[in-house]
Amino acid sequence: MKIQQTLTLTALVTLSGLAQAQLDPVHVRSWAASCAACHGTNGHAQPGMISLAGVPKEVTIQKMLDYKAGRVPAATIMHQLAKGYSDEQIAAIAGYFAAQKK
Amino acid sequence: MQRRHFLQTGSALGAMGLVSGCATMGGGSGPKVVVIGGGYAGATAAKYLRMWSEHKIQVTLVEPSDAFISCPMSNLVIGGSKTITEITTPYDNLTKRHGVKIIKDRVNTIDADKRIVKLAGGTELTYDRLIVSPGVDFMWETLPGMNRAGAKEQVMHAWKAGEQTVTLRKQLEAMPDGGVFAMSIPLAPYRCPPGPYERACQVADYFTKAKPKSKVLILDANDDVTSKPGLFKKAWTDRYKGIIEYRSKHNVTDVDVANKTVKFEFNEDVKASVLNVIPSMRAGDIAVNAGLATANKRWCEVDFLTFESKAAKNVHVLGDAIQVAPLMPKSGHMANQHGKTCAAAVIALLMGKEVNPMPIYNNTCYSYVSTKDVVHVASVHRYDAEKKTMLTVTGSGGVSSAANELEGVYAWSWAQNIWADTLA
Numbered sequence: 001m002k003i004q005q006t007l008t009l010t011a012l013v014t015l016s017g018l019a020q021a022q023l024d025p026v027h028v029r030s031w032a033a034s035c036a037a038c039h040g041t042n043g044h045a046q047p048g049m050i051s052l053a054g055v056p057k058e059v060t061i062q063k064m065l066d067y068k069a070g071r072v073p074a075a076t077i078m079h080q081l082a083k084g085y086s087d088e089q090i091a092a093i094a095g096y097f098a099a100q101k102k
Numbered sequence: 103m104q105r106r107h108f109l110q111t112g113s114a115l116g117a118m119g120l121v122s123g124c125a126t127m128g129g130g131s132g133p134k135v136v137v138i139g140g141g142y143a144g145a146t147a148a149k150y151l152r153m154w155s156e157h158k159i160q161v162t163l164v165e166p167s168d169a170f171i172s173c174p175m176s177n178l179v180i181g182g183s184k185t186i187t188e189i190t191t192p193y194d195n196l197t198k199r200h201g202v203k204i205i206k207d208r209v210n211t212i213d214a215d216k217r218i219v220k221l222a223g224g225t226e227l228t229y230d231r232l233i234v235s236p237g238v239d240f241m242w243e244t245l246p247g248m249n250r251a252g253a254k255e256q257v258m259h260a261w262k263a264g265e266q267t268v269t270l271r272k273q274l275e276a277m278p279d280g281g282v283f284a285m286s287i288p289l290a291p292y293r294c295p296p297g298p299y300e301r302a303c304q305v306a307d308y309f310t311k312a313k314p315k316s317k318v319l320i321l322d323a324n325d326d327v328t329s330k331p332g333l334f335k336k337a338w339t340d341r342y343k344g345i346i347e348y349r350s351k352h353n354v355t356d357v358d359v360a361n362k363t364v365k366f367e368f369n370e371d372v373k374a375s376v377l378n379v380i381p382s383m384r385a386g387d388i389a390v391n392a393g394l395a396t397a398n399k400r401w402c403e404v405d406f407l408t409f410e411s412k413a414a415k416n417v418h419v420l421g422d423a424i425q426v427a428p429l430m431p432k433s434g435h436m437a438n439q440h441g442k443t444c445a446a447a448v449i450a451l452l453m454g455k456e457v458n459p460m461p462i463y464n465n466t467c468y469s470y471v472s473t474k475d476v477v478h479v480a481s482v483h484r485y486d487a488e489k490k491t492m493l494t495v496t497g498s499g500g501v502s503s504a505a506n507e508l509e510g511v512y513a514w515s516w517a518q519n520i521w522a523d524t525l526a
Contacts, residue, residue: 026446027458033150033442034463036523037435038516041153046522048515076502076509077480081464084482084498089462 032096043097054102060094133452136229140165142434143421144235146441146524152200162203174434176263181304183473195526212392214414235420236386247357273376279313281375286321286354288382296329300469306342318346323353337471385423401425408447427492439463461485468513476509477502
């Protein structure tokens, strides 16, 4: 049963999406939950902080990569945190927040 | 096998009608989790267990306090720029929004073999998984004078926010100008590494405005400032010159409460107008009494994938009570992360699913060096499968380049967000 299921799954994903498909969405949710301490549960921030919920995936990815590369002038904290995540982890987390209702 | 088990559990829960949009509470027969302690770790775990299990898991939180009073930001109450009300959050949203059953009581004993928690009020709670999040208690045995009658009512630690915080503020207000506020810091590890140094700044800020002839004396058992040393020392020189004096390697061995004097291992006694003694700490009493504090009888060793205790099965320990991983601070932010990591793992274990093999989470600690200017330390921690612990990611993290007002805005916003994330 397990083998059959794996084969079906493999058939469903394209080669380019393979790496993403291997990430369990429940585990990605846990990664994203770490951001909630500052950005609110599921990315719904209290006033005064940027909400991440419903922000298009590409926008969050670009921001995080800019922070990671030191391209954001006068950054305070996010350039230090962004360096702790791989590009793949950033993409997965950005995808999670993009899927949340604003 | 595991998957079939999950499917059976899942369908059974569905049949019971617990999979509804509203916060169903009690009465059901889904898996039971008891959480001891409603601090940053315990309250977060309770909320996320309900949210992420879609209310399939019954969660009971045992907490003796009426409301959550935050340790982070409590130094601002001591400095006088915030009130205790502003750092207090009620627990009721955990019940109203998430269906967490809250019992206002203390835990007397844990029977890990029978999976029973006995409360002081006589109630017995059974559980499938137990989460112990008791915070810290103090090693009063290291300070004989503090065990005399009335001593603890006169000399504050103010290291658990609440009455102690308010009393210390009142003592500072009552102190005549020209007095000395002396604060002692225990050897690391202790809760909130930058906390004492922030407190010194807050008291000094108050003195500059209200009692300019007064002094702040920091008596640190450690060899040097344990967190953000450069930034704190710069604040003391630039902002509080002549007010704050820092003395390292001052390990307090006793307190003469009547004479407001602290005694040290190697140094001369220090007499003060207001004494603030922060004693050495260990895991909270309930964890120690339950045999969970296996590291030097002080801290609780856990598996960092699940936060399950290394000493007791089906028992998880969170927050300041644990034996931390390398460079992992005992902070409210970190405790909130423990809560979520554990909640996800407990759900996976109860539902027969795979536990996340790669936890990754961050920490940010803000410290106010005045009522507006703030400095931070940040880090990212990931699981190392080989070393079986959490390690900081190379190249990540850091501190502020200088104290600034923007981070002051972020710091207060952080508080609003983490309080909501933990309790609402």
